[in-house]
Amino acid sequence: MRQDPIMQSALRLGDDALILGQRLSEWCGHAPTIEVDLSLANLGLDLIGQAMHFLGLAGDIEGQGRDADTLAFFRTDLDFTNCLLVEQPNGDFAQTMTRQWLYSTYQQLLFEAMAGVEDARFAEVADKALKEVRYHAELSADWVIRLGDGTDVSHQKMVDALGWLWRFVPELFQMDELDSLAVEAGVGVDKAALRPAYDAAINAVFEEAKLTRPDDQRTLTGGRHGHHSEHLGHLLATMQHIPRSHPDARW
Amino acid sequence: MYTTELDKSRPVDLQTGEPKDLVDAFEARVAADEFIEPKDWMPEAYRKTLIRQISQHAHSEIIGMYPEGNWITRAPSLQRKAILLAKVQDEGGHGLYLYCAAETLGASRDEMVDALHSGKAKYSTIFNYPTLTWADIGAIGWLVDGAAIMNQVPLQRTSYGPYARAMVRVCKEESFHQRQGYSIMLALAEGTDAQRRMAQDALNRWWWPSLMMFGPPDDASPNTERSMRWRIKRETNDELRQKFVDATVPQAELLGLSIPDPDLTWNETRGAYDFGDIDWSEFYAVVKGEGMCAKERITARKKAWDDGAWVREAADAYEAKKQARNVA
Numbered sequence: 001m002r003q004d005p006i007m008q009s010a011l012r013l014g015d016d017a018l019i020l021g022q023r024l025s026e027w028c029g030h031a032p033t034i035e036v037d038l039s040l041a042n043l044g045l046d047l048i049g050q051a052m053h054f055l056g057l058a059g060d061i062e063g064q065g066r067d068a069d070t071l072a073f074f075r076t077d078l079d080f081t082n083c084l085l086v087e088q089p090n091g092d093f094a095q096t097m098t099r100q101w102l103y104s105t106y107q108q109l110l111f112e113a114m115a116g117v118e119d120a121r122f123a124e125v126a127d128k129a130l131k132e133v134r135y136h137a138e139l140s141a142d143w144v145i146r147l148g149d150g151t152d153v154s155h156q157k158m159v160d161a162l163g164w165l166w167r168f169v170p171e172l173f174q175m176d177e178l179d180s181l182a183v184e185a186g187v188g189v190d191k192a193a194l195r196p197a198y199d200a201a202i203n204a205v206f207e208e209a210k211l212t213r214p215d216d217q218r219t220l221t222g223g224r225h226g227h228h229s230e231h232l233g234h235l236l237a238t239m240q241h242i243p244r245s246h247p248d249a250r251w
Numbered sequence: 252m253y254t255t256e257l258d259k260s261r262p263v264d265l266q267t268g269e270p271k272d273l274v275d276a277f278e279a280r281v282a283a284d285e286f287i288e289p290k291d292w293m294p295e296a297y298r299k300t301l302i303r304q305i306s307q308h309a310h311s312e313i314i315g316m317y318p319e320g321n322w323i324t325r326a327p328s329l330q331r332k333a334i335l336l337a338k339v340q341d342e343g344g345h346g347l348y349l350y351c352a353a354e355t356l357g358a359s360r361d362e363m364v365d366a367l368h369s370g371k372a373k374y375s376t377i378f379n380y381p382t383l384t385w386a387d388i389g390a391i392g393w394l395v396d397g398a399a400i401m402n403q404v405p406l407q408r409t410s411y412g413p414y415a416r417a418m419v420r421v422c423k424e425e426s427f428h429q430r431q432g433y434s435i436m437l438a439l440a441e442g443t444d445a446q447r448r449m450a451q452d453a454l455n456r457w458w459w460p461s462l463m464m465f466g467p468p469d470d471a472s473p474n475t476e477r478s479m480r481w482r483i484k485r486e487t488n489d490e491l492r493q494k495f496v497d498a499t500v501p502q503a504e505l506l507g508l509s510i511p512d513p514d515l516t517w518n519e520t521r522g523a524y525d526f527g528d529i530d531w532s533e534f535y536a537v538v539k540g541e542g543m544c545a546k547e548r549i550t551a552r553k554k555a556w557d558d559g560a561w562v563r564e565a566a567d568a569y570e571a572k573k574q575a576r577n578v579a
């Protein structure tokens with residue numbers, strides 16, 4: 001089956017936001033302070049909002065009557081196109097903040113570029129979300145610095161978190177055929193071209209956080225094509241089970 | 252801090268030993284519906300009662316995040332998920348405003364948190380009931396937030412300024428919570444058989460605990476009279492409970508759901524609903540910590556706090572280093 005690159009682009013953006021938003025919502029009530037609890041909920045809310053936009057757009061482009069909810073709740077693992085980074089478990093607070101920082105820094109560059117694409121449906125959503133995404137990148141970078149340069153314990157937890165999550169970074173910038181078609185169609189961005197700016201931003205934070213940039217690791221990929229870690233299946237089982245148990249229901 | 256300056260000839264209140272002129276002036280201001288502010292003189296019992304009431308309220312907001320938080324990851328639509336996450340976030344925010352209000356009375360946040368974790372401080376028993384289906388999220392918004400509004404609206408005019416102002420902010424959000432809960436119930440009531448069953452079952456389980464949220468009956472509530480005089484309570488438990496029943500019964504009818512009380516009837520002469528006896532033995536059992544989720548709720552809160560200790564320490568350590576660098 002040939003996939004529509006425009007619809008798939010919207011889907012990838014929506015899936016990243018949805019899965020990361022779902023992960024952040026798992027923190028609710030369990031964060032280190034009430035203030036942090038509220039800020040994690042803020043991030044989650046922004047991302048769920050973005051997911052609603054992009055999945056809604058994907059459904060509109062597809063034109064088969066699937067809306068954002070149908071796409072969120074009635075697709076299986078193999079249909080999900082989010083990157084592997086966002087589905088990684090919350091772990092401890094260092095792992096959650098590292099994941100957020102690695103993703104939001106990428107998302108900020110992506111949306112800055114996407115705000116200028118030809119197709120207004122993509123450019124406008126990116127532009128609207130930019131303020132949120134910049135805040136996410138800043139907030140998570142602040143935590144990376146605080147934890148990296150905090151205590152020995154927090155520093156070590158940051159090293160451990162990076163040691164695992166770093167291997168999922170290259171996937172963010174990978175361009176496949178569909179991405180290239182999306183660039184041609186005026187909806188997508190050359191993600192590979194964002195890498196130098198990403199490295200510059202990341203390296204600056206590493207330095208301030210007194211963290212060493214990890215050595216390059218064997219990259220794990222597959223998310224964009226529906227091949228995920230085992231974690232996604234469990235996330236979807238939790239997230240989808242009510243709508244799937246009542247397929248005719250409206251909520 | 253006042254007793255040290257006491258002049259021996261100054262008349263004192265015989266029960267508390269506090270200067271009578273100050274007590275009288277305080278009582279007069281409160282009776283005139285003036286706000287008492289943090290730097291104003293106040294009787295020690297007023298301060299203590301308020302700290303207990305406000306911190307208990309704050310703890311209830313925080314513990315109240317759990318029963319609903321239980322459904323955020325499983326909310327059945329993206330819209331509902333976002334609304335629920337925002338709602339639970341609001342409750343955390345209410346907890347923070349209230350802790351701040353209590354701090355103006357000289358209570359420290361750490362002390363209050365310790366009292367909650369050690370079980371010394373109480374919180375609303377309603378949150379020790381489990382949320383079993385998605386309809387519970389509707390029922391909580393509709394009934395529990397609805398009851399909270401009934402309790403809190405009069406407190407916007409409570410005598411202690413910071414508390415009254417916190418309540419103004421809180422009440423604005425609570426009425427939104429109540430509407431979103433009702434909207435969940437409405438969707439279920441208009442939905443499939445399974446959804447209607449869920450909705451009725453949730454109403455069956457949450458109705459009586461919601462009535463208990465107003466506290467023991469007036470004749471078993473010894474401090475009511477003094478609290479009313481001090482304007483830290485503005486209507487009695489039974490008055491508020493009656494208001495809630497009268498407002499809620501027509502809403503249930505609109506949903507086509509039945510209130511689980513065979514004695515519920517409209518009383519023409521009173522212009523109010525008569526309702527059945529509340530099982531107070533259940534209320535006191537739950538107060539004592541025998542609710543289904545009593546243990547889970549407090550364990551979850553303690554675990555969040557303990558697991559986060561290293562984060563708070565790191566943030567403090569970083570702040571200290573930054574300060575030291577700025578000085579250097």
Ligand SMILES: [Fe+2]
Pocket residue numbers: 312341342345421425
């Ligand atoms: Fe609240």
Ligand SMILES: [Fe+2]
Pocket residue numbers: 342396399424425428
């Ligand atoms: Fe509420």
